[in-house]
Amino acid sequence: MTTFTNTTKQLARTLLTTSIMFAAFSFNANATSPMHPSGLNQNMLTSQSYTQENYLTSDATKMYPKPEDGQVQHILTLPKLDNEDNYMVEIEIGQLRNVDCNKHGLMGKLTQKTVQGWGYNFYQVDEIKDGPSTMMACFEKEKTEKFLTISDKLTLKYDSRLPKVFYLPEGTQIRYRLWQATSDFNYSK
Numbered sequence: 001m002t003t004f005t006n007t008t009k010q011l012a013r014t015l016l017t018t019s020i021m022f023a024a025f026s027f028n029a030n031a032t033s034p035m036h037p038s039g040l041n042q043n044m045l046t047s048q049s050y051t052q053e054n055y056l057t058s059d060a061t062k063m064y065p066k067p068e069d070g071q072v073q074h075i076l077t078l079p080k081l082d083n084e085d086n087y088m089v090e091i092e093i094g095q096l097r098n099v100d101c102n103k104h105g106l107m108g109k110l111t112q113k114t115v116q117g118w119g120y121n122f123y124q125v126d127e128i129k130d131g132p133s134t135m136m137a138c139f140e141k142e143k144t145e146k147f148l149t150i151s152d153k154l155t156l157k158y159d160s161r162l163p164k165v166f167y168l169p170e171g172t173q174i175r176y177r178l179w180q181a182t183s184d185f186n187y188s189k
Contacts, residue, residue, distance in 0.1 A: 044178060045089070046077045051170070063118045064165050074174050076164040087158035088179040093125055094149035095172050101138040105131035110152035122165040125150065128172055147175060155179075 050056060050073045055066050060077070067073040081087060094106055108128040112121055128150060156164060158178070166174060 044079055045176060047174070047176075048075045048077075049073065050075075060163055061165065063115050063120060064122055065115070065167075067167055070170055071167050072170055072172070074166040074168060076166075076174070076176060078158060078160040078164070080160040081158065084158045084160060086181040089156045089158055089164065090177050090179060091154040091156065091164075091166075092147075092149045092175040093152070093154075093166070093168060093172060094147050094175065095128065096145055097148050098143040099146050099148070100143050101141045102134040102136050104133040104146070104148050106148045106150045107131040108150040108152070110150065110154065120162060120165075122167065123154065124167040125169065125172065128169050147173070149175070 050067060052067050052069055052071070055073070061075055064073070076089070078089070093108070093110060097104065106128050107130070108125045111124050111126075113124055114121055131148075131150075168174070
């Protein structure tokens, strides 16, 4: 009876080890940014930021309002792509903060506004405050720098015709990434 039990245990260990190795090598996925149109592996979007003191206009952004005192205008420019319908831009707005081991967040309201007379949209956050956090005891753990975001996230269709313009409080940043569809549409039956 013990021989049967030892053989069963050995078989179970072998199956478990094989399953773990199979899972580790079979279900890997890599997320990469789409290739830049130049063929080089570089960031496709360019970004600029302007305060009231260093504000500059260009033909593409002259219709947008000048940032108010305490605000920074962030401009994301997207290069022209062949099939822009296959791309989207994900935007997160937040701040770098030194935080303890708790989960932290920020509070702020993202509003979409329109440039009067032009019909172009821009986005604004007037104020960012400390948000909710967990209350774990973090004894003798060092604080680490993390990018904390407001809960409003934004996903925009890729459109290189107009820059994406944001007005945010000083000390606030935009984090962005591109999404690319790599498969064709399927149809329901």
